[in-house]
Amino acid sequence: xxxxxxxxxxxxxxxxxxxxxxxxxxxxxxxxxxxxxxxxxxxxxxxxxxxxxxxxxxxxxxxxxxxxxxxxxxxxxxxxxxxxxxxxxxxxxxxxxxxxxxxxxxxxxxxxxxxxxxxxxxxxxxxxxxxxxxxxxxxxxxxxxxxxxxxxxxxxxxxxxxxxxxxxxxxxxxxxxxxxxxxxxxxxxxxxxxxxxxxxxxxxxxxxxxxxxxxxxxxxxxxxxxxxxxxxxxxxxxxxxxxxxxxxxxxxxxxxxxxxxxxxxxxxxxxxxxxxxxxxxxxxxxxxxxxxxxxxxxxxxxxxxxxxxxxxxxxxxxxxxxxxxxxxxxxxxxx
Amino acid sequence: xxxxxxxxxxxxxxxxxxxxxxxxxxxxxxxxxxxxxxxxxxxxxxxxxxxxxxxxxxxxxxxxxxxxxxxxxxxxxxxxxxxxxxxxxxxxxxxxxxxxxxxxxxxxxxxxxxxxxxxxxxxxxxxxxxxxxxxxxxxxxxxxxxxxxxxxxxxxxxxxxxxxxxxxxxxxxxxxxxxxxxxxxxxxxxxxxxxxxxxxxxxxxxxxxxxxxxxxxxxxxxxxxxxxxxxxxxxxxxxxxxxxxxxxxxxxxxxxxxxxxxxxxxxxxxxxxxxxxxxxxxxxxxxxxxxxxxxxxxxxxxxxxxxxxxxxxxxxxxxxxxxxxxxxxxxxxxxxxxxxxxxxxxxxxxxxxx
Numbered sequence: 297x298x299x300x301x302x303x304x305x306x307x308x309x310x311x312x313x314x315x316x317x318x319x320x321x322x323x324x325x326x327x328x329x330x331x332x333x334x335x336x337x338x339x340x341x342x343x344x345x346x347x348x349x350x351x352x353x354x355x356x357x358x359x360x361x362x363x364x365x366x367x368x369x370x371x372x373x374x375x376x377x378x379x380x381x382x383x384x385x386x387x388x389x390x391x392x393x394x395x396x397x398x399x400x401x402x403x404x405x406x407x408x409x410x411x412x413x414x415x416x417x418x419x420x421x422x423x424x425x426x427x428x429x430x431x432x433x434x435x436x437x438x439x440x441x442x443x444x445x446x447x448x449x450x451x452x453x454x455x456x457x458x459x460x461x462x463x464x465x466x467x468x469x470x471x472x473x474x475x476x477x478x479x480x481x482x483x484x485x486x487x488x489x490x491x492x493x494x495x496x497x498x499x500x501x502x503x504x505x506x507x508x509x510x511x512x513x514x515x516x517x518x519x520x521x522x523x524x525x526x527x528x529x530x531x532x533x534x535x536x537x538x539x540x541x542x543x544x545x546x547x548x549x550x551x552x553x554x555x556x557x558x559x560x561x562x563x564x565x566x567x568x569x570x571x572x573x574x575x576x577x578x579x580x581x582x583x584x585x586x587x588x589x590x591x592x593x594x595x596x597x598x599x600x601x602x603x604x605x606x607x608x609x610x611x612x613x614x615x616x617x618x619x620x621x622x623x624x625x626x627x628x629x630x631x
Numbered sequence: 632x633x634x635x636x637x638x639x640x641x642x643x644x645x646x647x648x649x650x651x652x653x654x655x656x657x658x659x660x661x662x663x664x665x666x667x668x669x670x671x672x673x674x675x676x677x678x679x680x681x682x683x684x685x686x687x688x689x690x691x692x693x694x695x696x697x698x699x700x701x702x703x704x705x706x707x708x709x710x711x712x713x714x715x716x717x718x719x720x721x722x723x724x725x726x727x728x729x730x731x732x733x734x735x736x737x738x739x740x741x742x743x744x745x746x747x748x749x750x751x752x753x754x755x756x757x758x759x760x761x762x763x764x765x766x767x768x769x770x771x772x773x774x775x776x777x778x779x780x781x782x783x784x785x786x787x788x789x790x791x792x793x794x795x796x797x798x799x800x801x802x803x804x805x806x807x808x809x810x811x812x813x814x815x816x817x818x819x820x821x822x823x824x825x826x827x828x829x830x831x832x833x834x835x836x837x838x839x840x841x842x843x844x845x846x847x848x849x850x851x852x853x854x855x856x857x858x859x860x861x862x863x864x865x866x867x868x869x870x871x872x873x874x875x876x877x878x879x880x881x882x883x884x885x886x887x888x889x890x891x892x893x894x895x896x897x898x899x900x901x902x903x904x905x906x907x908x909x910x911x912x913x914x915x916x917x918x919x920x921x922x923x924x925x926x927x928x929x930x931x932x933x934x935x936x937x938x939x940x941x942x943x944x945x946x947x948x949x950x951x952x953x954x955x956x957x958x959x960x961x962x963x964x965x966x967x968x969x970x971x972x973x974x975x976x977x978x979x980x981x982x983x984x985x
Contacts, residue, residue: 334929335937337945342929342937344699346708371771374937375927382833383927388847472950479947498945501688608682608942 318390318522318529319363319579327369329389330356334374337495338603338611339395339415339518348372352393354598355414355520359391359536361591362584381406384523391533393520395491402521411534413519414595416615416624418512419451420490422497425507427484432511436461441474441483443467447514452487455513475499489516494609512615532578539585541627542567543594545618550593553586566630574630585630595625671955685946692952696944703934704956707774713766716757717777723750724780732971751788770848776960778848779931782855782920787913789856794863795902799893801868812864819861825925827854832926851923855916862912870905871897903979910972914965932957 322328332340332352340350357367373389384392385407395417396402398410421432421440429435432455442448444467456463466483468474478486479500486496490508497503520537522530543549546564548556557568565571568589569582576582592598596618603611617623644650674691676684685693697704706714727750730742758781761767773781800812819827831854832847839845874897882892902909921932929937935953938944 331927334924334927334933335940337940337942341941342703342708342934343941343943344703344938345711346703346706371769373771373927374929374933376925379829379833379926382829386833386836388833388836388927495940495942495945498682498942499947499949501686501947503686608945 318526319532322363322390327371328356328360328363328391329373330370331373331375331380331383331389331392331394332356333394334376336395337498338491338609349602351415351598351602352395354592354602355393355537356391358540358588358592359533361587362536362580365587367591381408384408384521390529391520391522395518396521398517398519407524408521409524409530410519410521411530412537413517414537415491415518417489417491417516417518419448419487419514419516420493420512421509422486422493422506423484423509425505429509432509432513433459435463435485437463438485439464439466439483440485440487441466441468441478442487443471443474444469448488451514491611494611498608528579532580535578536588538627539567539588540595540598541625542630543585543589544596545620545627548589548594549597550590553590557586563629682944682946682949685948690948692955693946693948694952696949696952697956699944700938703938704775704931705777707777707929707934708772709768709777710766710772713768716760716765720754720757723753770846773848774929775934776931778928779920782852782923782930783917785852786855786859786916786920790859790863791909793856793860795867795898797860797864798867798871801864802871816861816864819858824858824919824922827858828922828926847926848928851926851928859912859916863909866905866908866912867901869908870901873904874900906972906976910969914968917965917968918961931960
């Protein structure tokens with residue numbers, strides 16, 4: 297499968313699909329094509345009514361709101377992990393928003409362009425509350441469960457070696473198996489990417505009895521990507537993400553966006569299109585960011601809606617908080 | 632009572648080996664079945680509106696999850712207001728199938744003609760829309776049982792005639808046709824289905840000019856039909872080879888041309904003895920439809936797997952319940968296929984030598 301995907305990609309790269317004028321194509325067609333995960337809690341899942349929900353989904357709705365002033369003008373293509381890059385190259389959609397880790401290899405050699413990070417993920421640990429552990433540094437002599445043959449195993453080994461702690465690892469072929477082993481108490485800790493741990497927790501007998509420890513031991517910056525070859529389209533997608541983050545920093549929400557248009561703050565006025573011609577320089581109207589925030593909300597609202605304390609996942613902002621609140625979310629200014 | 636006992640002793644415990652076999656099978660049954668029934672029915676949750684209903688120390692299958700997702704399982708992402716169109720297609724399909732399969736409904740020829748010519752057109756127009764004021768529903772929004780049935784039915788209906796032609800071609804006396812058929816069959820049989828689907832979905836659009844840009848599902852259907860035609864061809868060829876040469880020679884002596892010899896003499900006999908193999912292929916095709924999830928279509932398996940990730944419903948039992956339900960649907964579909972084939976064999980008296 298991997299060889300196949302690679303061959304497909306090399307071929308696609310050779311063809312170097314010239315996709316100049318993506319925005320014009322999207323406008324003419326009347327909807328945005330967005331490749332999403334077939335189902336990952338918080339990022340993209342179809343709800344019972346068949347609507348796609350999640351952070352990756354909301355980002356694409358934001359782009360649609362900016363272009364069409366209508367967040368529903370998106371067609372979501374559920375995309376399998378093996379075909380995601382080839383499908384983007386083949387033009388099945390214009391944006392791949394599928395909790396994809398930004399790595400150098402993918403960015404440089406796959407003919408695609410990452411446009412930013414919309415979720416800082418990373419490997420973490422989950423432990424039963426009754427162990428009374430508050431930090432991963434207290435995991436000395438722990439038995440850790442994980443899936444075999446993934447980088448997760450290696451990251452855990454690095455972490456314990458770096459901190460001169462002893463541990464025993466129990467590896468399982470399947471996700472469901474190690475989760476069952478953890479639930480039965482055969483291991484003290486479960487380790488995988490943190491967003492996955494919160495999803496795992498819901499599948500335990502008593503989710504409330506388990507806690508995800510604060511440490512993040514690997515870097516998994518997840519973000520959307522586009523085909524290489526149309527820098528204007530990449531710019532547009534990048535600034536939609538920045539608008540979401542800037543809006544949260546400036547305190548603009550979907551509820552107060554209308555009132556904020558009359559704000560005297562120059563930063564807010566520029567973001568909402570009251571001053572300058574920033575939207576036009578993207579090929580959009582000047583109220584592009586207002587449309588996004590009004591219809592989809594700012595980054596914080598999107599996060600809370602899909603991962604926050606009101607959802608079953610209950611993920612803390614952590615690294616995904618604004619830089620002003622101890623997180624990594626930082627967007628260049630609009631000026 | 633004593634006869635039953637005697638029968639048991641004579642048939643199940645006749646030798647020490649048989650006694651061991653019988654008792655281990657009974658033990659296995661006792662060991663495996665009660666826990667499943669206990670989990671799936673006795674301890675199961677039947678009502679609820681979210682995962683909270685299915686969380687608890689001693690809870691079994693989470694059936695409300697299936698009820699909540701029933702719409703998506705049956706219609707995929709077909710828009711709510713348009714689902715009546717799918718219902719009509721389902722109803723037409725069921726009516727036609729009953730017409731053709733129930734022995735006491737007359738005018739089979741009319742039913743067959745309608746199912747072969749009118750039903751596909753009606754289904755195409757109703758499902759895809761875009762004409763007669765019907766809202767267009769792109770294939771991207773199809774899914775669940777609808778998509779599985781579309782893929783299975785189109786695949787089976789297209790691959791059987793194609794397979795027959797290929798089988799005849801492989802036995803043709805004209806070298807060009809023979810070599811074309813042999814190459815075609817061997818090439819398609821030699822590639823894994825996943826590769827074929829992947830090529831159809833993601834590579835073809837790169838080869839073809841944009842004006843030839845076709846629907847992704849259409850490309851996948853063509854790929855599935857061609858792929859399975861190669862398998863069907865070999866089953867039919869097996870049937871053809873079992874027909875004694877004398878049959879064709881006699882037809883020749885009567886002055887029948889090639890197509891008449893095939894349609895009236897050879898194929899009816901050959902297809903009759905190929906039924907077990909053909910149905911075997913069809914059952915396996917029905918199950919292989921789930922492979923289209925590798926190119927991002929959410930078929931029956933896909934929607935259930937996607938639903939399993941919904942945080943609103945995630946619980947220790949949700950995914951298991953989804954898979955159990957899926958297994959029941961697939962089993963029911965495949966079992967009815969094989970029952971139908973068994974009846975067909977009985978009616979056509981396949982057991983008798985041709």
